[in-house]
Amino acid sequence: MKYKDYAENPHENKSMYIKIFIFLIFAGILIFIIYSSFYPNSFSKLITGNAVKDLNIKDSVEITAELNSPEKLETSGSIEKIEIKLKDPVNLYIGKETIELSSSTSIIIDNYQGDLFTESNTITKLEGKTTKVFINGLPLTAQTKTKISLDPAKFDYLKLNNFYLDSLSYTASGKISLNNKKVTLSLDNERISIDKFIGNLEIKKSSLSIKGYIDKSNIQKILDITSAKQNSS
């Protein structure tokens, strides 16, 4: 057998198939990591059809909170429904169209996927895709997901339904209830960190309401505030 035959023998072909197989697994894992990182809820939505189910019920705890609104809020991913009541006139861009919105306009965006950043009751960034938008109750629909963006806009009211928030950390005052109000904490200008939250969030003027689930691993962080309080008193 000459070297040429050896190079072409079935063992070499088998080895090539194995390499391709391993590469495909690698590519699959890489795509999964990147996609799940940039669109945290998309995979769970594909599998379960519901973003709330992203957290395993055994590993999550119900949380409700009434706090002062945070200075900053940043979320990336999918939001089932965004409700906004504008304070000032602003431009909204849907696809290639520009819509001039007057003050007090209400906007509802369904099945939104993208970034949403707020700072001091101002939407600093809203850039993503959606299939349905309602402006003052009038629907604007598209067959496929269309790009949507909004110029920086002050708002009176903002509600995000069924979305994932990786982290929210700020100095808060108000009340937090955990596990069907079995544990209630009162905060007075204390640093709080809510991580891996899934549910609804509402900002009305200077108040923030949240209702949803957080990962069990974050409970200790929240409870540490009370122990710190007890130690200080």
Next chain:
Amino acid sequence: MRNNKKGVEESYKSIVLIKTTNSRKIYLFLYLMILILIAVLIFIKITNRPLDTMALKLVAAFVIALAIATELHRVYNIYEIHDNSLIHTQGILSKHSRKIDFSAISDLYVIQNLWQRILSYGNVEVRLFSGENTTYIKNINKPSEFVEIILRKINQKAKRG
């Protein structure tokens, strides 16, 4: 018959001058995949993006599986140079050994492509006077040195007569 068997066993147990397996350089492609996955995980952590626990488990499983598979693949083929012979052992649990006496070797070829030359590894083709059952020593580090050692041993054996 028994004496003959004993003699074979003894020759197999003779002093091993060199023992080599597949070079780890052939797995560079796989190690690169592991590095890319780890780099992506670090990037996600640094940029504070959410990291899916399932993704983390998949990466861990992939890395462990590759590490085990490459090491098992390495030890599957063992090449040993003894004082009078070259022994090629195949297998992990069940072993299959082939002993080639130096006096039976007619030619030795070092075969390296460009990539193998750059990384200093390659294959050695061992041809026998009988013209049958050519043995291929695949993907070993420094194949030229391996051949040099065999040639030196063949010459020594020839001088001894």
